[in-house]
Amino acid sequence: MRVVGVRLTRVVLLAALVVGAGASSGAAAAPARAPILGVVPHAGLAPTSGAGAQHALSRSTPFAGSSFLTFDASYESLINRYFTDVAHDSGGTSNVYSVGTQYTDGSGAVEYQSTFGGSYLDHDALPSNGCDDGADAVCLTDAQLQGEIQNVLRTKGWHGSTTTMFFLLTPDGVGSCFDNFSNQCTTNVFCAYHSSFTDSSGEPVIYANEPYDATINGCDPGSSPNTGDGDADLNTISHEHNEAITDPFGDGWWRDSDGEENGDLCAWDFGTKLGGTTGVDAFNQLINGHHYWLQQEWSNNGSGCFQNSTQEGGGTNPGKNLDYHGGLVMHTNTTFAIYWLPTPGNTASPVVTGTAAENHQVTSSTGSWNGSPTGYGYQWQRCSPSGSSCADIPGATAPTYTLRSDDGGRTVRSTVRATNVNGASPYVASGVAAVVPVPSATAAPVLSGVAAVGKKLTTSGGTWNSIVTTAYQWLRCRANGSGCAPIPGATAATYTLVAGDGGHRIEARVTATNAAGTVAALSARSRIVLASPSAKKRPRIAGRARIGKKLSGSRGSWTNSPTGYRYQWLRCNGRGGSCSTIRHATRSTYRPSRHDAGHRLRLRVTAANAAGSRMATSSTTVRVTP
Numbered sequence: 267m268r269v270v271g272v273r274l275t276r277v278v279l280l281a282a283l284v285v286g287a288g289a290s291s292g293a294a295a296a297p298a299r300a301p302i303l304g305v306v307p308h309a310g311l312a313p314t315s316g317a318g319a320q321h322a323l324s325r326s327t328p329f330a331g332s333s334f335l336t337f338d339a340s341y342e343s344l345i346n347r348y349f350t351d352v353a354h355d356s357g358g359t360s361n362v363y364s365v366g367t368q369y370t371d372g373s374g375a376v377e378y379q380s381t382f383g384g385s386y387l388d389h390d391a392l393p394s395n396g397c398d399d400g401a402d403a404v405c406l407t408d409a410q411l412q413g414e415i416q417n418v419l420r421t422k423g424w425h426g427s428t429t430t431m432f433f434l435l436t437p438d439g440v441g442s443c444f445d446n447f448s449n450q451c452t453t454n455v456f457c458a459y460h461s462s463f464t465d466s467s468g469e470p471v472i473y474a475n476e477p478y479d480a481t482i483n484g485c486d487p488g489s490s491p492n493t494g495d496g497d498a499d500l501n502t503i504s505h506e507h508n509e510a511i512t513d514p515f516g517d518g519w520w521r522d523s524d525g526e527e528n529g530d531l532c533a534w535d536f537g538t539k540l541g542g543t544t545g546v547d548a549f550n551q552l553i554n555g556h557h558y559w560l561q562q563e564w565s566n567n568g569s570g571c572f573q574n575s576t577q578e579g580g581g582t583n584p585g586k587n588l589d590y591h592g593g594l595v596m597h598t599n600t601t602f603a604i605y606w607l608p609t610p611g612n613t614a615s616p617v618v619t620g621t622a623a624e625n626h627q628v629t630s631s632t633g634s635w636n637g638s639p640t641g642y643g644y645q646w647q648r649c650s651p652s653g654s655s656c657a658d659i660p661g662a663t664a665p666t667y668t669l670r671s672d673d674g675g676r677t678v679r680s681t682v683r684a685t686n687v688n689g690a691s692p693y694v695a696s697g698v699a700a701v702v703p704v705p706s707a708t709a710a711p712v713l714s715g716v717a718a719v720g721k722k723l724t725t726s727g728g729t730w731n732s733i734v735t736t737a738y739q740w741l742r743c744r745a746n747g748s749g750c751a752p753i754p755g756a757t758a759a760t761y762t763l764v765a766g767d768g769g770h771r772i773e774a775r776v777t778a779t780n781a782a783g784t785v786a787a788l789s790a791r792s793r794i795v796l797a798s799p800s801a802k803k804r805p806r807i808a809g810r811a812r813i814g815k816k817l818s819g820s821r822g823s824w825t826n827s828p829t830g831y832r833y834q835w836l837r838c839n840g841r842g843g844s845c846s847t848i849r850h851a852t853r854s855t856y857r858p859s860r861h862d863a864g865h866r867l868r869l870r871v872t873a874a875n876a877a878g879s880r881m882a883t884s885s886t887t888v889r890v891t892p
Contacts, residue, residue, distance in 0.1 A: 302408065302459050302461050303459060303460050303461055303509065303510075303513060303527065305455065305458075305459045305530075306456060306458045306502045306505050306506070306529070306533060307455065307457070307533060308455075308456075308457060308483065309485065309486070309488075309534045334438060334638050335404070335437045335439050335440065335637060335638060335688060336438060336687050336688065337435070337438070337495070337496075337605065337607070338494045338496075340492070340493050340494035340496060341494055341495055341496045341605075342387075342603075342605055344492050344493075344494060344497075345433075345435065345499065346603060347556065348500050348553075348556075348558065349380075349382040349601050349603060350382050351554035351555075352380050352382070352554075352601075353380045353382045353601075354553075354554040355554055356378055356380050356381075358378070359574055360553075360574050360576070361551050361552075361574055362508065362551065362560055362561075362572075363378050363508065363511075365528075365562075365564070365572055365574065366378070366508050366511050366512055366528065367575060368565065368566060368567050368575070368578075369512045369528075369566075369595055370590075370595065371518065371590075371592075371594055372592075375595075375597075376595050376596065377598055379597075379599075380598070380599055381598075381599070381601070382600075383424075383430070383600045384603075385602065385604070386418055386422055386602070386605070387605050387607055388414065388417075388418050388604050388606045389607055389609045389688060389689050390414060390417060391608055391609055391610060391611025391612070391637060391691055392404055392406070392440070392636050392637055393406070393410055393414075394611075394613065394636070396409070397442070397443035397451065399441035399442070399454075400454075402439055403439055404439060404440045404637075405441045405443060406440065406442050406443075407442065407445050407446055408442070408443075408445065408461065408475065409445070411434055411436075411442060411473075412463050414434070415432055415473055416465050416471070419432075419465065419471070425467075425469055426469040426471035426472065427469065427470065428470060428472075428514065428594060429599050429600060430472065430599065430600045430601075431472045431474065431507065431514075431596070431599055431600070431601050431602070432471065432472070432474075432601075432604060433474045433476055433503060433506075433507075433601065433602070433603050433604065434473060434474070434475055435478075435499065435604065435605050436475075436477055437606065437607060437608075437688075438481050438495075440477065440478070440606075440608075441453060441477065442475060442477060453482070457479050457502050458474060458476050458477065458502035458503070458505065458506050459506065460474040460506040460509055460514075461473065461474075461475075472510055472514045472515075472596075474507070474510065476502060476503060476506070478499070479499050479501075479502055480495030480497075480498040480499070481495070485498055485502070487501040487536070487561070488559075489542070489545060489547065489548040489549070489559040490559070491548065491557035491558060491559055492556075492557065492558075500558060500559075501559065501560055501561055504529075504558075504560040504561065505533065505561055506529070507601070508528060508563050509528060510596065510599075511595060511599060512527065512595055513595070514594055515593055516593070517592065518590070518593045520589065521587070521588050522589050527588070528563055528564040531586060531588075532561050532564050535561055535562050536559060536560070536561055537550055537562045537571065537572070538550065540552060540557075541557070542557065550562075550573055564586075564588065566587045566588055569584045569587060607688040608688060609637060609684070609685070609686060609688050609690060609691040610635040610636060610637035610639045610684035611635060612633055612634070612635055612684070612691065613633075613634045614634035615696055615697070616630050616633035616680050616696040617631045617696055617697070618631075618679065618697070619631070621702075621781050622669065622699040622701050622702060622781075623669060623701065623702035623780065623781035623782035624669050624670065624671060624702065624703050624704045624782040625668070625669065625704065625782060625783060626668070626669055626781070627666050627668045627669075628666065628667055628678070630646075630665050630666075630680030630682060630696060632682055632684070633682055633696075635684040635691070637691075639685060639686050640686050640687065641684070641685045642665075642682055642683065642684050642685065643663070643682070643683045643685065643690065643693075644662075644664060644680060644681070644682055645658055645659075645662065645680075645681045645693060646662035646679070646680055646681075647678065647679050647681060647695070648672065648673060648678055649676060649677040649679060650677065651675060651676060651677060652677075653679075653698040656679060656695075656698075667680075671704070673703075674701055674703025674782070675703045675731060676701055678699055679695050679698045679699065680695070680696045681693035681694065681695045681696070682696075702732055702780050702782045703731055703732055703782055704782040704785060705730050705731065705734050705782070705784070705785040706730065706785065707728045707730055707731075707778070707785070708729045708730060708731055709728055709729035710787050710788065710789060711727060711728040711787060711788070711789040712725065712726045712728075713725050713772075713773075713774060713789050713790065714726075716876050717763065717771075717792040717876075718763060718795060718797075718877035719765050719768050719797045719877040720763060720798075720877055720878055721763055722760050722761065722763075723760065723761050723762075723772060723774075723792065724760045725738065725759055725760075725776065725789055727759070727778075728776050728787050728789075730778050732780050732782075733780060734779055734780045735778070735779050735780070736778055736779075737776070738757055738759050738774060738775070738776055738777075739752050739753075739774070739775045740752070740756035740757075740773075740774055740775075741753065741772065741773045741774070742770050742771075742772060743770060743771040743772070743773060744771070745769055745770060745794050747791055750773060752775075761774075763795050765797060767795040768795050768826070768877070769794060769795065769797065770795050771791040771792050771793070771794055772792040772795060773788055773791045773792065774788070775787070775788050776788075796826055796827070796875050796876050797825075797826050797877050798826065798875065798877045798878035798879060798880050799825060799828040799875055799877075799878075800824065800825045800826060800880055801822050801823070801824055801871075801882035802825055803822045804822050805821055805870075805871040805882055805883070806820045806822070806869075806884055806885070807868075807869050807884050807885075807887055811867060811888050811890045811891065812858065812890065812891050812892070813858050813859060813862065813863060813890060813891070814857055815857065815858065817855065817856050817857070817887070818855050819835075819856070819884065820854075821833075821854070821871045821873070822873075822882050822884075824873045824880075824882075826877065827875055828873035828875050829876070830873075831871055831872065832871070832872040833852055833854050833869065833872075834847055834852055834872070835848045835867060835868070835869055835870075836848065836867065836869070836883070837861070837862055837867060838865060838867065838868055839866070840864055840866065842886035848862075856869075858890045860892075862890040863890055863891070865889065865890055866889055866890070867886065868883050868885070868887075869883070869884040870882070870883045870884075871883075871884075
C-alpha cells in the first residue's frame with residue numbers, strides 16, 4: 267500500500283522527502299529519498315480515508331521483564347530458515363513468490379530468483395527516542411532506522427543495489443513512526459512497510475521495517491504453523507518482499523485509484539489452507555518442505571489473490587489491476603536480515619564522587635542508560651596528569667575504588683558498561699579526577715639566622731609534591747644531635763633562641779597536610795647554639811702602679827668562644843671602691859698619670875660573641891704612687 271494513513275493523496279512522504287522521476291527502462295535510478303511504501307495495515311483496520319485512518323491500537327503484551335528488547339528463542343532461526351527456503355524454491359510455481367513473475371519493466375519480467383545473503387545481529391545501542399507511539403518505551407523514526415541500516419552496511423561491508431533488499435527487524439518493545447510529528451506508527455497505522463534511500467556512497471538501499479508483529483494488536487495473522495512469534499513477521503515479510511520486487515522505488519507497479527501495491531490488494535487474505543488446524547497451526551504455503559501461513563498476492567493475469575502462479579486465470583475483478591508507471595522491478599534479488607538487538611545506550615556519563623586523594627575511597631555512579639539495563643560493569647583507569655593515556659587498573663572492577671600511592675599525582679576515572687538481555691554495551695568513561703598524593707617533601711625545610719642565644723632562627727616551609735597547609739614545631743637537641751624534643755610554644759616559622767638553648771642544636775619540624783594525609787619533614791640541625799661569653803678567670807693587671815709606668819692587662823679566660831674583647835681602665839678611690847672610667851683608657855695597657863696618684867686602678871674586660879657580651883673586672887692595683 268502506497269498511501270500512508272490517509273488516502274486523500276496518492277503518496278505520503280516523510281518530511282522533506284523528494285521522489286525521483288520515473289523512467290521507462292530498467293536503467294532508471296533510485297530516488298535519493300523514497301516514499302513509505304507497502305504499508306501493511308492492522309488486520310481488520312486497514313485505513314480507508316480521512317479520520318478512519320487513525321485507530322488507537324496498542325501492544326498486546328506489556329514491556330517488562332526479560333522479554334523487553336528481545337526476540338523469542340526461535341525468532342531468528344525461523345526467519346533465516348524462511349529466507350533460505352524462499353531462495354531454495356527459486357524458479358518454482360508453488361508459492362506466492364511465483365505470482366510476481368508476471369510483472370515487467372523495460373528490461374524484462376521479474377524472475378523468481380532469490381538468494382539469502384545472510385543475517386547480522388546488530389547490538390548497537392538505541393538512539394534517543396525520535397517519536398512517541400503512545401505505547402512503547404522505545405520509539406524510532408524511519409530516519410533513525412535508515413541511519414542504523416547504514417551503520418550495519420558500513421560495519422559489514424554490505425552494499426545496496428537495485429537487486430538487494432535489507433530487512434531490519436526490531437525486538438519486542440521497540441515501536442516506530444514514520445516521523446516525529448505525524449502520529450503514523452506501529453500502534454495505529456502499520457505492521458510493516460518498505461521504502462528506499464540513497465546512502466552516503468550513492469548506492470540505493472531497498473529496505474523493509476519489520477516491527478515485532480506478534481505483540482502488536484492487529485498484526486498477528488491468526489495461525490502459527492511454527493513455534494514462537496516469528497510467524498507474524500513472516501507474513502509481513504512476504505508482503506513487503508513481494509511489493510519491493512514489483513515496486514522497489516515507488517515507480518513500478520501500483521494502482522492509480524488508491525495507490526495500493528500487489529501485497530495491499532490481498533492483505534490478510536490467506537486463501538485455502540493446505541493443512542493444519544485453522545487458527546492454530548494452519549498453513550497455506552509449503553516452501554522447501556516447511557509450513558508457512560502467508561497472505562496471497564495479487565495477480566493481474568488472474569484479477570485476484572492467489573497462493574501461487576498455477577492458480578491464476580479466470581479472474582472477475584480486472585478493475586482492481588495494478589498499473590505500470592515506467593519504473594524498475596527487481597528481476598532477481600538478494601535478501602539480508604538485520605536483527606537489531608540493542609544493548610543499552612548511554613545518555614549521561616558516569617560521575618566519580620568522593621575525595622580524590624591517596625588512601626581515600628571514590629565511588630562511581632552508573633550514569634544514565636536506555637535499553638533497560640539489568641546490570642553494570644565497572645573498570646577504573648589510571649591516566650596521565652593531563653587526563654590522557656588512560657589504562658585499566660588491574661582488579662579495580664567495583665563501583666568503589668580506594669586510591670593508592672600509584673595514583674598519587676595522576677588522574678583516575680571510572681568506566682561503566684551496562685548490560686541488558688542482549689548483551690553488554692561498550693564502556694563509557696567518567697570525567698577524570700586529579701588524585702592528591704600523600705604529602706612528600708621534594709626539598710627539606712631550610713633554617714636561616716644565627717644560632718646564638720637571643721637571636722632569631724627562621725625556617726622555610728620546604729617544598730612539597732602537592733598543595734599543602736603547613737604547621738611548625740621547633741625542637742631542641744643535644745650538642746651531638748640526639749634527644750631532640752619539642753620546645754613548648756615554639757610553633758611559628760620563627761624562633762628566638764633563649765638561654766636554655768645555649769650549647770644545644772635546634773631543628774625545625776614542618777608538618778604538611780592535604781586531603782590525602784599529614785607528613786612531617788625536618789630541617790637540618792643548627793650549629794650548637796652560642797650563649798654569651800662567661801669569664802672563667804678574671805682579667806689581671808701586671809706592672810708597678812706608679813705614675814708614668816706602664817701597666818699591662820690580660821683579658822682573662824672565657825667560655826663560649828668570644829669573638830672580640832673590649833678594654834676599659836677604671837680609677838677607684840684609695841680603698842678600691844667608687845670606680846669610674848678613665849677617659850680614652852681603652853687598651854690593654856695603661857700609664858697612670860698624676861690624676862691617678864693615691865687611687866687604685868682596675869681593668870674591665872668585655873668579651874663578646876654572636877650571642878652577646880659579658881664583662882669581667884680585675885682586682886685593684888695598689889695605690890698609684892708618684
